[in-house]
Amino acid sequence: MERASETRRALFLRAASTSLHPENDGTLFMSRYNAREVEPKWQKQWEDGNVFLAKIDRSKPKYYVLEMFPYPSGKIHIGHGRNYVMGDVVARYKRAMGFNVLHPMGWDAFGLPAENAAMEQKVQPGKWTYANIATMKSQLKLLGLSIDWSREFATCDPAYYKHQQKMFLDFHRLGFVARKESNVNWDPVDHTVLANEQVIDGKGWRSGAVVEQRKLTQWFFKIADMAEELLSAIDDLDRWPDKVRLMQRNWIGRSEGARVTFKLNDPKHSTFEVFTTRPDTLFGASFCAISTDHPIAQDLAKGNTALTDFIAECKRIGTTEAAIETAEKMGFDTGLKAKHPFVEGQTLPVYVANFVLMEYGLGAIFGCPAHDQRDLDFARKYGLPVLPVVVPEGEDPKTFSVGTEAYTGDGRLANSDFMDGMSVPDAKRAVIKTLESMKVGRSTITYRLRDWGVSRQRFWGCPIPMIHCAACGVVPVPDEDLPVTLPEDAVLDEPGSPLARHPTWKNVACPKCGKPARRDTDTMDTFVDSSWYFARFCDNTATGPTNREAVDYWMPVDQYIGGIEHAILHLLYSRFFTRAMRKAGYTGVSEPFLRLFTQGMITHETYKDPDGKWLLPEEVEKRDDIAVKRGTNQPVTIGAVEKMSKSKKNVVPPEAVADTYGVDAARWFMMSDSPPERDSEWSDAGIEGAWRFVQRVWRIVTEASLPAVGTAMPGAFSAEALELRQLAHRTTAAVTEDLEKFRFNKAVARMYEFVNALGDYKAASADGQWALREALETLVLLMNPMVPHLAEECWQSLRHTTLVVHTAWPKADPALTRQDTVTIAIQVDGKRRDEIDMPKDADAKTVEAAVLARDMVAKAIDGRRVKKVIIVPNRIANIVVERA
RNA sequence: GCCCUCUUGGCGGAACUGGUAGACGCAACGGACUUAAAAUCCGUCGUUCGCGAGGACGUGCCGGUUCGAGUCCGGCAGAGGGCACCA
Numbered sequence: 001m002e003r004a005s006e007t008r009r010a011l012f013l014r015a016a017s018t019s020l021h022p023e024n025d026g027t028l029f030m031s032r033y034n035a036r037e038v039e040p041k042w043q044k045q046w047e048d049g050n051v052f053l054a055k056i057d058r059s060k061p062k063y064y065v066l067e068m069f070p071y072p073s074g075k076i077h078i079g080h081g082r083n084y085v086m087g088d089v090v091a092r093y094k095r096a097m098g099f100n101v102l103h104p105m106g107w108d109a110f111g112l113p114a115e116n117a118a119m120e121q122k123v124q125p126g127k128w129t130y131a132n133i134a135t136m137k138s139q140l141k142l143l144g145l146s147i148d149w150s151r152e153f154a155t156c157d158p159a160y161y162k163h164q165q166k167m168f169l170d171f172h173r174l175g176f177v178a179r180k181e182s183n184v185n186w187d188p189v190d191h192t193v194l195a196n197e198q199v200i201d202g203k204g205w206r207s208g209a210v211v212e213q214r215k216l217t218q219w220f221f222k223i224a225d226m227a228e229e230l231l232s233a234i235d236d237l238d239r240w241p242d243k244v245r246l247m248q249r250n251w252i253g254r255s256e257g258a259r260v261t262f263k264l265n266d267p268k269h270s271t272f273e274v275f276t277t278r279p280d281t282l283f284g285a286s287f288c289a290i291s292t293d294h295p296i297a298q299d300l301a302k303g304n305t306a307l308t309d310f311i312a313e314c315k316r317i318g319t320t321e322a323a324i325e326t327a328e329k330m331g332f333d334t335g336l337k338a339k340h341p342f343v344e345g346q347t348l349p350v351y352v353a354n355f356v357l358m359e360y361g362l363g364a365i366f367g368c369p370a371h372d373q374r375d376l377d378f379a380r381k382y383g384l385p386v387l388p389v390v391v392p393e394g395e396d397p398k399t400f401s402v403g404t405e406a407y408t409g410d411g412r413l414a415n416s417d418f419m420d421g422m423s424v425p426d427a428k429r430a431v432i433k434t435l436e437s438m439k440v441g442r443s444t445i446t447y448r449l450r451d452w453g454v455s456r457q458r459f460w461g462c463p464i465p466m467i468h469c470a471a472c473g474v475v476p477v478p479d480e481d482l483p484v485t486l487p488e489d490a491v492l493d494e495p496g497s498p499l500a501r502h503p504t505w506k507n508v509a510c511p512k513c514g515k516p517a518r519r520d521t522d523t524m525d526t527f528v529d530s531s532w533y534f535a536r537f538c539d540n541t542a543t544g545p546t547n548r549e550a551v552d553y554w555m556p557v558d559q560y561i562g563g564i565e566h567a568i569l570h571l572l573y574s575r576f577f578t579r580a581m582r583k584a585g586y587t588g589v590s591e592p593f594l595r596l597f598t599q600g601m602i603t604h605e606t607y608k609d610p611d612g613k614w615l616l617p618e619e620v621e622k623r624d625d626i627a628v629k630r631g632t633n634q635p636v637t638i639g640a641v642e643k644m645s646k647s648k649k650n651v652v653p654p655e656a657v658a659d660t661y662g663v664d665a666a667r668w669f670m671m672s673d674s675p676p677e678r679d680s681e682w683s684d685a686g687i688e689g690a691w692r693f694v695q696r697v698w699r700i701v702t703e704a705s706l707p708a709v710g711t712a713m714p715g716a717f718s719a720e721a722l723e724l725r726q727l728a729h730r731t732t733a734a735v736t737e738d739l740e741k742f743r744f745n746k747a748v749a750r751m752y753e754f755v756n757a758l759g760d761y762k763a764a765s766a767d768g769q770w771a772l773r774e775a776l777e778t779l780v781l782l783m784n785p786m787v788p789h790l791a792e793e794c795w796q797s798l799r800h801t802t803l804v805v806h807t808a809w810p811k812a813d814p815a816l817t818r819q820d821t822v823t824i825a826i827q828v829d830g831k832r833r834d835e836i837d838m839p840k841d842a843d844a845k846t847v848e849a850a851v852l853a854r855d856m857v858a859k860a861i862d863g864r865r866v867k868k869v870i871i872v873p874n875r876i877a878n879i880v881v882e883r884a
Numbered sequence: 885g886c887c888c889u890c891u892u893g894g895c896g897g898a899a900c901u902g903g904u905a906g907a908c909g910c911a912a913c914g915g916a917c918u919u920a921a922a923a924u925c926c927g928u929c930g931u932u933c934g935c936g937a938g939g940a941c942g943u944g945c946c947g948g949u950u951c952g953a954g955u956c957c958g959g960c961a962g963a964g965g966g967c968a969c970c971a
Contacts, residue, residue, distance in 0.1 A: 032923095068971095070971090071970090071971050073971085108971070111970075111971065112969085112970065112971085113970080113971085184969075185969075193969075194969075195969040195970065196967095196968085196969060196970080197969080197970050198969085198970085243888060243889065244888090246887085246888070247887070247888055247889095247966075250886090250887050250888080251887080251966090251967085251968090253887095319968090319969085320967070320968085321885090321886080321967050321968075322885075322886085322966095322967055324885090325885040325886060325967085326885045326886095327885090355885095359968095373885095374885090449968095450968070452968080453968080453969080455969095456969065457969090458969085525969070526969095526970090526971070527968095527969095527971085530971085563965090563971095564888090564889080564965060564966085565965060565966070565971085566966095566971080567888080567965085567966070568887095568888095568966060568967080568968085569966085569967095569968065569971095570971085600889095600890095601964085601965080603964080641963085641964085642964085643964085643965080645970085645971090672896085672897095672908085672909065673896045673897060673908090673909065673910085674896060674897070675897075675898095678889095678890075678897095679889095679890080679964070679965085680896075681896085686895090686896070686909070686910050686911095688910080689909055689910055690909090692923095693909090695923090696924095699924095745896090745897070745898085745908085745909095746897095746898075746907095746908085748908075748909080749897090749898075749907065749908035749909075750907095750908080751908095752908050752909065753907080753908065756908090759925095823904080824904090825903075825904035826904090827903085827904080827951085827952070829951075829952085830903095830950095830951060830952040831952090832904050835904065867951085868951075869951095870903090870951055870952080872903055875903055875904085876903045876904070876952085878903080878951055878952060879951090880951045880952090
């Protein structure tokens with residue numbers, strides 16, 4: 001593989017030579033297309049002509065295309081490249097279609113990696129980040145993207161986050177912000193809060209200390225209050241992928257159920273409430289369970305070391321849902337007994353349990369083991385009764401029993417007093433009615449969606465503009481004091497929060513009383529930064545967060561493109577934030593993204609050296625079945641194929657590809673083969689094919705003898721010329737449709753077919769040459785969104801003096817795309833036996849007669865009786881015969 | 885554990901709303917051109933039986949619906965994404 005590309009590199013250098021072409025009128029031109037010379041030339045022309053600068057122009061329809069902006073981790077990898085090239089194809093296509101296109105780019109510049117780099121390399125996060133931005137910007141520029149760079153910004157720039165702080169204060173005033181406690185991963189050695197990904201097997205990644213959970217008072221955006229609106233508005237996002245809409249619906253997790261009050265045999269805690277989605281199973285209840293964070297559990301733990309230890313044990317599982325859900329179900333019997341609301345004398349033991357979440361519902365449940373798997377696992381472990389109260393249709397209630405699998409299906413109620421015989425929905429209604437009349441319960445709706453905790457005990461983020469005063473409490477920073485900027489002399493490689501530890505930064509006079517007070521030393525979740533950047537792009541010079549004229553013109557984003565990994569959090573937070581911005585008057589829209597395309601991820605094998613360190617693909621050499629580290633020959637472990645990420649080092653930089661084959665070949669290759677929504681594994685094979693395509697197009701264009709630009713259309717065409725014209729127009733129609741539907745790989749295939757036909761075509765006469773010019777021009781315009789440099793070079797070679805970037809998209813002539821005959825497949829009993837050409841839209845009787853007259857058909861029928869003939873117009877005829 | 889995807893030749897994939905499975909590209913193989921190589925051009929290319937015409941089988945696995953299933957339904961297996969402090 002390596003050898004092949006070295007050969008190619010050598011070739012590339014040789015290709016710079018020029019020669020005199022025999023059919024050309026004495027002009028010097030390249031025998032080989034030299035991307036290295038051509039590509040920078042056109043990029044300079046585009047830049048000098050300011051052709052991608054977007055301005056408000058009400059004479060054209062606007063089109064805002066945006067790819068999710070990158071985190072400046074250091075280098076762009078080919079996975080990013082696919083994303084941006086896709087957006088660029090759309091931007092260039094829409095421009096050619098006459099739209100006024102906005103296609104901006106910026107940097108999601110706050111985040112953990114900068115702090116890690118600061119600790120490892122002793123470099124300030126800002127310095128590291130801006131250095132990365134410089135590198136990545138030059139990489140993106142290399143790709144020839146049609147971006148309006150005048151709108152560029154980084155979220156770590158105070159000129160950006162100042163407005164974010166302003167909006168935080170506005171949202172606070174408007175009641176979208178709350179302050180409450182939540183659990184965090186606490187590293188007791190480093191005295192720092194850890195991100196979930198920094199907790200490995202319950203231990204801090206750096207210190208190795210067992211991670212504890214701590215309660216901190218933090219800022220939250222009240223997204224849960226908007227749950228219903230965010231849920232119902234998903235119905236209108238009909239240009240989003242269904243799977244993303246479904247994931248968001250599930251995430252919001254609306255569930256209808258009931259809250260039920262249980263009385264306790266404890267004077268101190270006389271009652272508590274549970275939430276259930278299955279109030280119909282109340283007669284099957286055999287225990288109650290409360291969260292470790294439930295006030296009763298916390299209260300009972302005081303002075304009870306066994307319970308305190310149990311709670312501590314549960315907390316070691318961690319804060320992630322995945323860890324809690326997969327952990328073994330554990331409970332601690334509090335000794336308390338809850339009275340069953342309906343059954344006089346029946347009591348249920350009350351456990352503190354590790355699988356009950358305080359954040360969901362009321363932090364307390366009743367367990368009905370027969371009809372909930374989690375409850376059943378728990379009941380089996382602690383020897384609790386399992387009484388079925390819903391029996392499947394057709395089963396006898398007396399004999400129906402539940403073993404190791406809970407019955408969660410439909411059925412009739414049993415063992416349930418007044419509900420016996422009812423269906424599940426009827427029973428739900430009946431039990432709620434009874435609970436209401438007894439004043440011990442009512443129907444209620446809860447959501448899985450929790451408020452969005454935005455406080456982070458980190459340095460490299462947007463400071464939260466709040467001040468804590470001993471006398472006045474929490475006081476917002478006055479607008480005129482914004483931005484609250486990060487100190488430039490923070491020390492990062494010590495335990496604890498750098499802002500809290502900084503000697504002077506936090507000290508400030510209280511804006512209300514003037515006495516000494518303390519700044520909030522937390523910074524915002526970086527998801528806040530990315531929840532409104534699309535609005536800032538409309539005018540990055542606006543003196544407030546947004547310029548209403550600009551956002552009213554450009555928003556919403558017409559086409560948003562990004563990885564499926566953001567299907568939930570980023571998109572949901574942006575939807576919330578946009579609504580909050582609307583209420584604060586910063587935008588007129590509620591939904592930020594009209595159309596969404598989630599591209600598949602680029603994956604690659606992962607590699608580890610004997611010490612377990614990740615290796616870059618370029619550090620690995622493969623020999624037959626084994627892999628070794630280049631240079632050292634150490635054995636390398638080949639790991640799973642995973643999404644390209646810097647943390648696992650399975651990344652391929654785009655420069656190497658672009659340098660050897662040219663950017664257009666890389667762009668063409670990225671758009672070919674894999675459908676864009678699907679994951680695709682990067683491989684070096686195939687880029688050669690793209691390179692050959694580029695060379696082939698160049699050869700065909702430059703070797704053609706053509707009439708001058710603007711020569712009048714001949715009155716008649718030869719059969720071959722007509723055929724070529726038909727292909728050109730059919731290809732135009734097909735590629736246009738493919739691009740509209742994001743079927744880039746199919747558009748590429750259509751253009752390959754077109755080029756194959758052009759390679760075979762011989763222009764014998766003037767009309768043939770005219771048709772050839774038409775076809776070549778069509779090809780150049782159609783391929784332009786994908787290979788824009790090659791398109792410009794070809795356009796010039798075709799003697800045009802204008803730029804392709806200013807040229808309109810070709811239109812297919814319906815007279816030339818029409819098909820007159822169709823091939824109809826003939827089946828006998830569903831098996832294909834023959835085919836027949838028929839005029840398009842021939843009526844069923846004509847087709848049937850023609851089909852039955854075929855020899856092959858008669859042979860296949862073999863004398864059996866024809867039961868019926870199914871004719872699908874223009875497609876298929878199926879003859880159904882009596883079976884032997 | 886829960887939610888969401890995906891699975892088609894040696895490989896990436898195509899097949900519009902259930903209607904000719906394998907378009908197009910890659911790789912491989914055979915040939916032409918060349919002193920030679922590269923480039924280029926022509927051809928073969930799911931498996932299998934057959935001299936051939938042609939036939940049988942074939943879209944992860946098992947089953948179902950249908951005149952007809954890669955496509956729809958039920959079940960299973962494998963791979964991947966998300967699970968709230970990675971972005």
